[in-house]
Amino acid sequence: MLPKSRVGLIGRTGNPLMHRNPSRPLSPHLQVYKWGPHMLVSILHRVTGAGVSVAGGLALVWWLVAAASGPEDYARFHAIAANRLALIIWVPLTWALFQHSFSGIRHFVLDIGAGYELGINKLGAIATLVASTLLTILLWVYILEIRG
């Protein structure tokens, strides 16, 4: 039994610990945080890592096995991989590889205990996105426009 003086604190929930506004969440969940670059880069590290693992891994094995299987098999691979439509795969794949790499380098900095100041941390997160996007654009402009 609660003392009469505390009954008013119970509120609608009936939980004596719920002194606060019951419409507020009990504990913070992912969806209540205000999104920042560090959160985006953190989850992108996983997403790009998994994406490159699957798509990049398959592409690497397919390319090498085709090359080892002879000219006809390689020609079949080349016809698909060098098709303009395949850029739908290659451009995001290279961006994901670069993003994962730059994010990985950022993780080395964090691993040695540096870069946790709010401003620096945010700047580092944004830098990985800028660097990976710029490098992807540079690479594909070079391949498609300069190399032809």
Place this chain on the structure above:
Amino acid sequence: MRMETPLGRVRGLGSAKSGAHNWWLERLTSVSTLLLFIWFLVALLRLPVLDFATVTEWLASPVTAVLMLLLIVSTFWHVKLGMQVIIEDYVHEEGGKLFCLVLLNFAVVAAAALAAVAVLKIAFAGTPA
């Protein structure tokens, strides 16, 4: 009633001091994979074209073959360690987790073996006619 010691109950369910090993290997393979991929992308861009004759001649050179084998081992090892952590974080049900981890290990070893044998075949047999 479970006749287990507290230690017996947790063995095999947590990091059991192997977490640091996974963490360290993930960093080690990330450095080697990063360096090997810089070489790989630069080398590919330096090839005039990526047709059969050019690619197989390039792969047949001993230095390329060795670096490709290192890249394959380093990359798929890193893939294995990274994907394992993702599976362990998101697949909570023990049976499903075990299934995913077994599948991951099989797939990674199979992919690495296929890629490695392809490189070795080109390196040892030269350019297939």
